[in-house]
Amino acid sequence: MAAAAVALSLTLGAAACSQDSNSIAAQANSGDRKGYISGDGTIERVAVADRKQPLQLSGTTLRGQHWKLSDERGKVVVVNVWGSWCGPCVREAPDLQKAWTQLHKSGKPVQFMGIDYRESAETGLAFVQSNHITYPSLADDGGQALLALRGKAASTPTTLVLDKQGRIAARVSGPVDTATLTGLVQDVLGARA
Structure with missing residues (x-):
């Protein structure tokens, strides 16, 4: 019993x-x-004198093209770590596209590169196409691209602004809006290295 x-x-x-x-x-x-845990939008700026060595980032884009950060020397590069499974990433995508469009049309030396994280290239490409994202993204490579970011992308989304030498000049941990991102890029463009 x-x-x-x-x-x-x-x-x-x-x-x-x-x-x-x-x-x-x-x-x-x-x-x-x-x-889901995302960054809170904290912005970190790195003074020119405090910037570390250039990043050694490379990979294959969602469209199958090889890309290396070192080929972008002389440009400010915006790197955004995202995934279509990440709610804050989906919400910030239109702001990133708007910032890219504005900066690209201005003719200033700026390049955007996404890093699609934790999903297949097919899934990432479908998201990019359906949301009319026109800047390229690297396909998930098992975390190698994230390792190249030296621990500066602990959550998604994370956006890094790299100076013309490929050094981290600013970081947004969490979603970023168009005005904030274009302001950070303009600051880095105007800084003396």
Whole structure:
């Protein structure tokens, strides 16, 4: 009798846990991406004298082309780490595209490069095409591109503004808007290296 009561208690306890909408399992299975942790939009600027060595970033774009940061010397490069599974990344995408369009049309030496993280190139390319993103993105390479960023992209989204030598000049940890990003780029363009 006591064994039956214990078994019934365990069965009811397990059933209660599996139906709890706040349980870890229920949240993971819901697909609504609750609990995602993103940066808070903190902006870090790095003075010219405090900038480290240039990054050694390279990879293959979502469209299959090889790209190296060292080929962009003389340009300010904006690197944005994103994924279509990341809600804040999806929300900031129009702002990034608007900033790219404005800066590209201005004729200033600026290049944007996304790093599509934790998804297939096909999924990333579908997102880019459906959202009319015109600047390129590197395909996920198992984290090699993130390693090249020296720990400066701990969450998605993260946006780095690199100076004309490829050194980190500014970082936004979390979503960025058009005005903030274009302002950071303009600051780096105007800085004396």
